[in-house]
Amino acid sequence: xxLTLNVWRQKNANSPGHFETYETPDxxxxxxxxxxxxxxxxxxxxxxxxxxxxxxxxxxEGICGACGMVVNGEPHGPQxxxxxxxxxxxxxxxxxxxxxxxxxxxGFPVLKDLMVDRTAFDRIVxxxxxxxxxxxxxxxxxxxxIGKETAxxxxxxAACIGCGACVAACPNASAMLFTAAKVRHLNMLPQGxxxxxxxxxxxxxxxDAEGFGxxxxxxxxxxxxxxxxxxxxxxxxxxxxxxxMVRSRQPVTKPG
Amino acid sequence: xxxxxxxxxxxxxxxxxxxxxxxxxxLVNPANKRKxxxxxxxxxxxxxxxxxxxxxxxxxxxCFCYQDSPRRAHSIAAQGGINAAKNYQNxxxxxxxxxxxxxxxxxxxxxxSNVHRLAEISVNIIDQAAAQGVPFAREYGGLLANRSFGGAxxxxxxxxxxxxGQQLLLGAYSALERQIDAGKVEMKTRHEMMELIVVDGRARxxxxxxxxxxxxxxxxxxxxxxxxxxxxxxxxxxxxxMGCNGTAAWRSHRKGAFFANPCYTQIHPTCIPVKGxxxxxxxxxxxxxxxDGRVWVPKSADDVAKAAGDIAEEDRDYYLERRYPAFGNLxxxxxxxxxxxxxxxxxxxxxxxxxxxxxxFADAIERLGxxxxxxxxxNLFDMYQHITDENPYEVPMRIFPAVHYTMGGLWVDYxxxxxxxxxxxLGEANxxxxxxxxxxxxxxxxxxxxxxxxxxxxxxxxxxxxxPLSVTKDLDRDSAEVKEARRExxxxxxxxxEVDGKKTVDDFHRExxxxxxxxxxxxxxxxxxxxxxxxxxALREEFxxxxxxxxxxxxxxxxxEKASRVSDFLELGxxxxxxxxxxxxxxxxxxxxxxxxxxxxxxxxxxxxxxVAAWEFTGENQVPIRHKxxxxxxxVKLSQxxxx
Numbered sequence: 001x002x003l004t005l006n007v008w009r010q011k012n013a014n015s016p017g018h019f020e021t022y023e024t025p026d027x028x029x030x031x032x033x034x035x036x037x038x039x040x041x042x043x044x045x046x047x048x049x050x051x052x053x054x055x056x057x058x059x060x061e062g063i064c065g066a067c068g069m070v071v072n073g074e075p076h077g078p079q080x081x082x083x084x085x086x087x088x089x090x091x092x093x094x095x096x097x098x099x100x101x102x103x104x105x106x107g108f109p110v111l112k113d114l115m116v117d118r119t120a121f122d123r124i125v126x127x128x129x130x131x132x133x134x135x136x137x138x139x140x141x142x143x144x145x146i147g148k149e150t151a152x153x154x155x156x157x158a159a160c161i162g163c164g165a166c167v168a169a170c171p172n173a174s175a176m177l178f179t180a181a182k183v184r185h186l187n188m189l190p191q192g193x194x195x196x197x198x199x200x201x202x203x204x205x206x207x208d209a210e211g212f213g214x215x216x217x218x219x220x221x222x223x224x225x226x227x228x229x230x231x232x233x234x235x236x237x238x239x240x241x242x243x244x245m246v247r248s249r250q251p252v253t254k255p256g
Numbered sequence: 257x258x259x260x261x262x263x264x265x266x267x268x269x270x271x272x273x274x275x276x277x278x279x280x281x282x283l284v285n286p287a288n289k290r291k292x293x294x295x296x297x298x299x300x301x302x303x304x305x306x307x308x309x310x311x312x313x314x315x316x317x318x319c320f321c322y323q324d325s326p327r328r329a330h331s332i333a334a335q336g337g338i339n340a341a342k343n344y345q346n347x348x349x350x351x352x353x354x355x356x357x358x359x360x361x362x363x364x365x366x367x368x369s370n371v372h373r374l375a376e377i378s379v380n381i382i383d384q385a386a387a388q389g390v391p392f393a394r395e396y397g398g399l400l401a402n403r404s405f406g407g408a409x410x411x412x413x414x415x416x417x418x419x420x421g422q423q424l425l426l427g428a429y430s431a432l433e434r435q436i437d438a439g440k441v442e443m444k445t446r447h448e449m450m451e452l453i454v455v456d457g458r459a460r461x462x463x464x465x466x467x468x469x470x471x472x473x474x475x476x477x478x479x480x481x482x483x484x485x486x487x488x489x490x491x492x493x494x495x496x497x498m499g500c501n502g503t504a505a506w507r508s509h510r511k512g513a514f515f516a517n518p519c520y521t522q523i524h525p526t527c528i529p530v531k532g533x534x535x536x537x538x539x540x541x542x543x544x545x546x547x548d549g550r551v552w553v554p555k556s557a558d559d560v561a562k563a564a565g566d567i568a569e570e571d572r573d574y575y576l577e578r579r580y581p582a583f584g585n586l587x588x589x590x591x592x593x594x595x596x597x598x599x600x601x602x603x604x605x606x607x608x609x610x611x612x613x614x615x616x617f618a619d620a621i622e623r624l625g626x627x628x629x630x631x632x633x634x635n636l637f638d639m640y641q642h643i644t645d646e647n648p649y650e651v652p653m654r655i656f657p658a659v660h661y662t663m664g665g666l667w668v669d670y671x672x673x674x675x676x677x678x679x680x681x682l683g684e685a686n687x688x689x690x691x692x693x694x695x696x697x698x699x700x701x702x703x704x705x706x707x708x709x710x711x712x713x714x715x716x717x718x719x720x721x722x723x724p725l726s727v728t729k730d731l732d733r734d735s736a737e738v739k740e741a742r743r744e745x746x747x748x749x750x751x752x753x754e755v756d757g758k759k760t761v762d763d764f765h766r767e768x769x770x771x772x773x774x775x776x777x778x779x780x781x782x783x784x785x786x787x788x789x790x791x792x793x794a795l796r797e798e799f800x801x802x803x804x805x806x807x808x809x810x811x812x813x814x815x816x817e818k819a820s821r822v823s824d825f826l827e828l829g830x831x832x833x834x835x836x837x838x839x840x841x842x843x844x845x846x847x848x849x850x851x852x853x854x855x856x857x858x859x860x861x862x863x864x865x866x867x868v869a870a871w872e873f874t875g876e877n878q879v880p881i882r883h884k885x886x887x888x889x890x891x892v893k894l895s896q897x898x899x900x
Contacts (some may be wrong), residue, residue, distance in 0.1 A: 012811060031531050031645075039536055039762070046760050046806050046815065054812055056324060058497040060537045062639075063422055064328040086642060111468060112812040119445065122325050126437045130430035131389045135309040135708050136380070138387035142344060145398025155391040155416060158423060162327055186389050 001094035002026040005041065007053055008101045013109050013117075019099070030090035034077060035060060035067060037089055055114040062086040062226065065161030068168070069114045070101040075165035075224040083163060083226045103164050105173035106211040118164050120210035121178060127206035128199035129182040131192050144190055157185035159227045166221035166229075172213030177221040179207045180237035181229050187240055197244035204241055260514070260870055260885035263669040264369035270891055271351070274373040277670070278713055282720035289314035291724040293477035294715065295462055297449045297504050299326030301421075301700060302683025303483030304428035305707030306715075311435030313712060315719075318475060319432070319441055320464060322448045322499055322817075327429045330485060330497040331703060334421025335542040335636075337405055337413035338385075338700040340378040345402050349410040351375045357408060358698065359892045361588055362663075362691020363844035363860065365517070365868070368891055369670060370688045377705040382414055384708055388427040392416050406543055406696020407586040407899070413697045418542055418635045424700055428707070447473075448817065449504040450745040452480060452511045452679070455737045459508075459679035460725070463741045465749070467817060470809040472745050474738045476731055478724050479678040479715060482508060483707065486662035486684040488521065490825045490832065491777075492769025494659035495527060495540040501821035502828050505666050505685050513674040514870035514883060516667035516687035518828065519836035522694055522845045523778050524660035525592035528643055529612040533766075538658040539643060541615075541636055543696050546585045546592070548620035548629065549653070551576050553613050557603035564606070564614055564652045575599055583899040590693045590845045590858075591899060593657035597778045598856070600656075607654045616652035657778060661699060663690040663845065664835070667870040667885075671714035672706060675870075678722070680715055682706035687868070692844025749809050752819045757802030761818045764799050768792065768822070768829050776833045781849040785837040789830055793877070796826040831871055831880060838882055841865045853896075862894050 003024045010017030025044065028037055035057050042052035058066040067084045071077035077087040092098070100114065108116040146154075158181070166177035183200050186192035192199070215234055222231045265273040284292070292315050296307040299321040307319045321329060341354040354375040359366060386392060386400070392414050393401040405413035416423035435441040446467040453461035453474065461476035487502035488494040509515045526541045554560055555573045575595055577584045587595075596613050599605065606612050621629050626649060630637065637648045644654075665687040672680050672688070683703040690698065725731060731738065775788035799822070807813040842851040842858035843865070851859045868885040 029532055029534060032534055033536075036534050036536050040534055043760050043762060046804060047758075049806070051806050052815060054814060058323060058328055058499050059330060059333045060498060061333055061539050063333050063419065064323075064330070064497060066323065066328050082642065088643070088645075090645060115812065118324055122327070122433065122443070122445075125430065126433040130434040131387065132434060133384070133387040134312060135305075135384060135431075135712070138380075138383040141342070141382045141386035141392075142399050144386065146394055147398050148394045148396045151391050151394040154389070155423075158391050158426065159419065161422075162325065185391070189389050189391070191387055191389050
């Protein structure tokens with residue numbers, strides 16, 4: 001098969017970008033992943049003396065969360081519950097024309113072409129996405145029994161790969177689904193309870209400071225999420241947040 | 257050829273040695289810890305856990321990774337689980353049994369003291385991870401669940417669905433982010449280590465390239481810790497991430513660190529077969545699948561083109577069950593991989609390329625029901641269907657071995673310090689603990705053991721003996737050695753960009769991978785290895801003459817990153833073949849066709865090869881020197897591994 005690609009090209013964060021049109025070779029194999037198709041296009045660009053298309057990618061098995069681009073308006077493309085590296089060309093037809101863009105959000109500045117800066121997510125985690133336990137100070141793992149239902153649900157939230165598709169899909173570029181998944185994973189576990197209030201207040205404050213928008217219940221994030229993280233976690237985070245605000249009665253600040 | 261000393265404690269019973277060693281080690285006064293700086297390269301399980309723990313102890317840590325976030329290191333892709341000798345199942349497990357299994361599984365090519373320490377620490381890792389909120393699988397009573405894994409006769413593997421590596425890494429990453437928040441760790445993402453700075457025999461710093469701006473920078477400290485994973489991508493196709501590379505280890509090797517046992521590579525038996533030459537990576541299917549799946553090929557090569565369902569039961573060869581009745585489909589990875597290769601060499605491989613064997617769940621579905629099979633392996637079945645467009649509930653999966661892990665790595669002593677003072681190596685990047693073959697669910701264990709519970713002590717013991725740079729101020733960015741290191745890196749990058757040849761980096765990488773896979777893969781022999789050594793050297797020469805790297809060094813340039821990594825693989829691949837050539841025995845993942853039993857099983861030569869081979873770099877295109885570290889076995893009796 002053969003496709004026409006309109007790809008967003010942008011030299012760096014400070015330059016304006018534009019679409020460029022490329023024809024793929026006509027032997028694109030339906031079993032190829034989308035990124036392997038781009039590899040083939042890139043090899044030809046290099047041999048023709050042009051700069052290849054830059055995009056983030058690493059594990060290519062859908063777990064590292066590095067890859068991500070908007071294909072025909074959908075983050076990670078038309079395959080549900082899959083990252084771009086797990087999108088296969090059999091999802092497309094011979095002769096299709098595709099529009100390929102980076103995540104677009106104020107919190108994710110474009111670095112080059114399809115590559116964006118997602119360090120905002122790390123800063124949100126740094127603000128409280130952890131349980132303070134010193135190495136070596138943990139009790140025996142079976143001393144804290146956790147019901148299977150709770151453990152499974154914590155795992156549902158913890159499955160987030162931090163790719164940012166939720167932000168890219170949201171009309172407000174909100175990072176609520178990402179933040180909620182991190183907050184709820186820890187807040188619902190007994191180990192995470194002592195820091196529950198502080199965690200949710202600080203992480204939400206950081207999320208806001210990074211320039212992400214608010215949630216207005218479009219639920220596009222859940223639809224785009226390659227791990228199908230549920231928006232229920234957003235509702236639960238809102239509950240945690242309100243409870244924490246009521247209990248704390250103090251401004252949310254960085255301690256120390 | 258010198259004899260190396262691994263500095264393993266040998267006095268007293270083995271179960272007391274680590275404890276005694278810890279007591280004997282020097283401590284750094286709490287008030288002095290903040291005067292030291294640790295340079296941590298890599299943020300996988302080993303790097304992230306070590307950086308977090310050392311930051312928490314009070315050291316200043318600067319941490320580097322090539323990814324855009326420390327959370328993306330390739331530990332994240334480990335599926336199956338992590339071993340620990342908790343004996344929560346009351347099925348007869350113990351620290352000693354895990355120790356014994358690991359030494360035996362490694363085909364008696366690892367250090368007893370190291371492995372025992374690993375088994376001891378395994379129980380602390382589970383406690384630590386559970387306290388961090390890692391959502392391990394649990395039973396209805398709320399206690400932790402276990403499964404048997406990779407041929408172990410006890411259930412000692414802890415897991416979090418099929419995403420154990422991800423969850424353990426996110427645990428270590430959260431601990432790391434906590435220290436970043438506390439100001440004890442400075443994180444430098446999208447920075448790749450390009451060179452080691454050695455001054456008077458001591459590792460004092462590194463040179464990095466900023467992958468966004470291209471800037472070449474030097475970073476100085478009191479020690480350097482390398483936790484950059486393995487070199488499986490030398491084979492081009494592997495289950496490693498695209499960016500996994502051997503550069504930090506190889507650059508350290510070129511600066512004097514010995515590289516140990518590079519020929520020990522693990523080829524994992526249950527991966528999705530290669531489809532076409534466009535393929536960029538191979539996908540592993542967790543080997544937990546072998547708990548219920550049955551491996552087979554047609555008895556006759558005439559049947560390979562038939563659909564699996566059209567091959568009658570009596571015409572199928574369940575070759576693992578036939579050859580290894582005691583272990584059946586659960587034989588260790590090296591044995592299962594080699595057996596798959598042999599049936600494919602017989603012309604009985606299935607699928608379009610003939611390089612595949614069936615992994616069949618029909619019996620399991622009949623015995624347990626589709627629902628139970630789906631509960632156990634649902635996500636893996638989905639993944640398989642997603643990639644291959646075939647439904648494994650209806651037709652058997654097709655699998656083939658793929659490069660997965662490298663047991664070899666930089667040589668380290670018991671303290672995880674290389675032969676270069678101040679250079680520590682953790683996790684897959686070092687050579688210790690797994691011998692010639694790693695058991696399933698042991699990589700996560702070793703990475704976290706090194707990072708949480710070994711390095712924080714042993715690095716401290718080293719630092720206690722040296723004056724901190726913040727006090728001595730004997731080195732800065734303008735010192736001759738530091739300037740020279742930056743100059744070398746810049747020169748190499750410039751050279752790569754200037755070749756402007758006719759082949760892409762991937763072209764070279766693919767050719768290198770093919771050579772290594774053919775001659776230094778699942779079976780190796782003298783003439784093949786000699787041929788590969790010559791051809792890799794020729795390919796390397798051609799690379800520097802004919803590679804095309806587009807763009808420049810002053811911005812994001814993934815092709816330049818790849819070119820630099822592949823240039824190192826072109827040297828490392830040769831050393832791997834050289835090591836395989838010199839090790840004239842079969843052991844673990846290293847199978848020399850000349851050293852086999854009459855039944856075609858691997859045959860060790862303990863008399864001549866019960867040692868670690870540690871290679872010393874002697875110069876570009878020079879023959880390296882092979883040093884030996886003798887392996888002593890006090891507790892585990894050497895015997896031929898048998899899974900029959």
